[in-house]
Amino acid sequence: MVSLEALHKILVIEDDPASAELLKEVLEQVNYRVIVAHDGRNGVKLANQELPDLAIVDVMLPTLNGFEVCEQIRSNQALMTLPIIVLTVFNEPQHRVRAIKAGATDFLNKPFDRLELLTRIRSLLDLKDEISKRELFQDVAYCLMTALNSRSPNVASHSRRVAKLVEQLGMRLSTPTNMISELVTGALLHDIGKLGLILSPEVVPEDLSEDERTIWKQHPLIGEKMFSRFHRPIVQKIIRSHHERVSGGGFPDSLAGPALEFPVRIVALCNRFDQISKGEPENWGEAIKTLQFETGQGYWDSNVLKELEKLLKLYSELGMNPYKGL
Template sequence: MNASAILNAREHGDMTAQVEPITASGADSRREASPHILVVDDDPMVRNTVMSMLRAQGFQPQGCSSGAEALQAIEAHTPDLIVLDYTMPGMDGIELCRLLRERRATRLIPIIMITGVLGTEMAVQALESGVTDFLNKPINLAELEARVHAHLRSKFLVDQLEDLENVILAMTKAVEAKDPYTEGHSGRVAELAVRVGEAMGLDEDALRSLRLGGLLHDIGKIAIPDRILQKPDELSEEERHIVSRHAAVSQDICESIHSLTTVADIIRHHHEKMDGSGYPDGLRGDQIALPTRILTTCDIFDSLTTRRPYREPMSAPQACRALDDMARDGQLDPAVTAKVRQAVSKNGDAGSHP
């Protein structure tokens, strides 16, 4: 018997059959590149020792003998990790570190600082300037290996996190694309929420949660049959029952999230209102976390400015007025609605989506 014959196109699939073959360059760009490490030290002895130790571990480090040279090298090719001497003539390690932390492209690169005996004042100054970790002279191979490995690992994990976020974005987009009236909704809400969050001074982790919460806030819909999601009329009793039963999916997802507590909070609580009139838990005021309040407001804004089978979309200014009304009624946080207004007018947002 031939098992392949049993598997028809749908179940074992033609899904990918018509995908274009990957070009050589496409395949290359996806291959894992060796991490790029920069070694910055004016002392050729130390620099060469570190570089040959790194080479022995399979890396191909690049050496620089001054801060100025390092800045040029970084401009040309952003490194994955920098090993940096504390004492250098001209621009010293601390000064270079401060400069790199001010720039968006280099803000998060791990920097390991080479020091002699580490005095307290020097250490505090180094940490404040943005140094990630230290390596004492005389340099020990095992310590260098452990430290480089640890910090590259963090970067690798962050890259993987971004990948998984992109997978979730693609899945969300695909689900929404089946309904022209919701197409792009979660992506737009996530994007607007992050801009509002930035304007309100949220940190990097909170912004990531906001983005992910935006993508996932309507995730319960994934389990609702197309015929109900796309029905233009009022839902029947039975259909409403199916919809609410599938709330279990959101619940499932919230329960599987242990470290991203803000995301779980957003998924569960983005229908809470400041005056306690929302659901499912009737939270009020400060019981609702700021990221969740932001998401709620952005979600309503996007719904109002989107065309539905039974009504025309509002313009952005109209929607902002509606949000202000809800803030005055005590349902939304006025500090958030004000920032949403700024964000959408800055954006030159024309308002309605097709």
């Protein structure tokens, strides 16, 4: 099995041969791939050519000093987020400030401690990998939403409206900021699995045969599978479970009670509300009456419904349309 370290390439820019060899030896012992440059200008050239995962840069270098190396590396768009550890014998604050301004990510004093160096490298690479995964997730989500909008503008519009309501409700329910982001993303993608159906994304389940309805009910599972390679548990639960009910009887898992987590409850209710109101404020009253009846039957979370009613009342009093611009 290939180690995580072996998947990462580290550029060492160090003019002292003994120091460069020591760094190379320490890094290769834990299976990092290492490339070495002995002056600043060649270091920048290698960074642009090799696109390493992390750079270790000495301050005192010929041709370009470490600060200039950082500045030139950062001028390459592809290296804007490259973690850079600056090695220095200087410990004065002004040198650290200058390094930060030049684009350094972290600092390490010479002579360095082996364990501290490896710990900082691992931490920076883990953060870089997480950022890369999130950027990839956003790219994939954008492409799929673009495809959904092309195949079914109505379903895509429905998803955007649900996401908008979910965002507003999340704030009213004092949801942490990072959770709101996941809520909105899950709401936006909740119907993305309809892209994988042989049926039109815009079909109404009541108009389908029993066999067709069985196929239609697969869309939450298809949507969840589209993002199975990403670790976004809240988003994945929302996509999978947005047709579940508090009292049970929903699909695909017939979840009930505590098994239906709060983020899913918010999206499930907003999804149902928009199915009825179709984004038209004049339909809000009818939609709320239907939700009140269904909540009495145990379908939806009564606390979420109360907050939705308050939110819609506020919109009405202010003459606001929350969907404007979507």
